[in-house]
Amino acid sequence: MGRKLLLLGLLRRQDMHGYQLNEFIETSLATCVDIKKPTAYYLLNKMQEDGWITDEEDQEGNRPMRRVYSITAQGEAAFQQLLRENLASYVPAQFTNDIGLAFIDEVSPQEALPLLARRRQALEAQLAAVQATPDHPGSLHLMIEHQIRHLTAEQQWLDEVITRIEQTGS
Amino acid sequence: MGRKLLLLGLLRRQDMHGYQLNEFIETSLATCVDIKKPTAYYLLNKMQEDGWITDEEDQEGNRPMRRVYSITAQGEAAFQQLLRENLASYVPAQFTNDIGLAFIDEVSPQEALPLLARRRQALEAQLAAVQATPDHPGSLHLMIEHQIRHLTAEQQWLDEVITRIEQTGS
DNA sequence: TATAACATGTAACAAGTTACATGATTTC
């Protein structure tokens, strides 16, 4: 439901069409949320069927038609409820990467270290990308801030694991 | 693929049947990975079809039959490859919870604080659960260690957010 | 004149979950 909450929250601030929503998410929130275009369009359709949003077709000249969505009273109510549910809950993150770590003692340090170096590079790139995202108004920036915190902590943890393995190998 | 890697890794250590695998994951890894029973059985079937594991039916008296799986040479090769792929990559975690934080300025501090307190409790419970898991042999324990680190950092972050909101409200 | 950006969607697939079905054995 996080995705619906996000779309509703964005539509609450201003009416938008799908392309606009997708673009905003891609350029401004890419490092925190990952919603593919078909998913967004699907969700918008569904929320419209459920009466959470309404659309108005907007055609300028011969340019492709845009479906501009606005949030309804029902949508607003849903937003308020989803928001409270989200704030009150903690959904623990799952780290697929840790499953590799769990079996790292099956790989020799000589082989493991370059692999972890590649992992570290990917992590660094991710961190750089988050740090490069533009500032956001209001509490939206909390999402970015949290991500930076988390990635920084991840880097420290990974460095520690690498150090341990270096010591094992010597 | 993380799930297959995990199942293969466990079967590499010793032959096991589905129920046994499920139980080990539930009791010893529950806080790090979440694999439902039907998913595990499905994956075991699939890996068997793919020749990664073989099964032997084991029936004691009238008790329910158990399908004991062993890893094959192909499965071992797959394990080695999946492990290296996993170690070399960094898949960033996504925090569904952050979407709520992104819109927390739409809720008054008076209402937000109790909600975040509930979130903090859930987080604390999670941390307590991880800390209570028994020790694991070899590098399996890295998974637990990482989870503890992460949850501790999450607690600090959440406390900071709470403090900020308390100050806003005063 | 080719390519990128604008704009929305569908169809087929993949992964995983929930709820249900089955039936024996051990424990209270």
Add this chain to the structure above:
DNA sequence: GAAATCATGTAACTTGTTACATGTTATA
């Protein structure tokens, strides 16, 4: 005799992804 544990699975559903289809307008 009821409930929990052992043991494996199926069917239907939910969620999301990939690849494809379509057509316009601005840009290089």
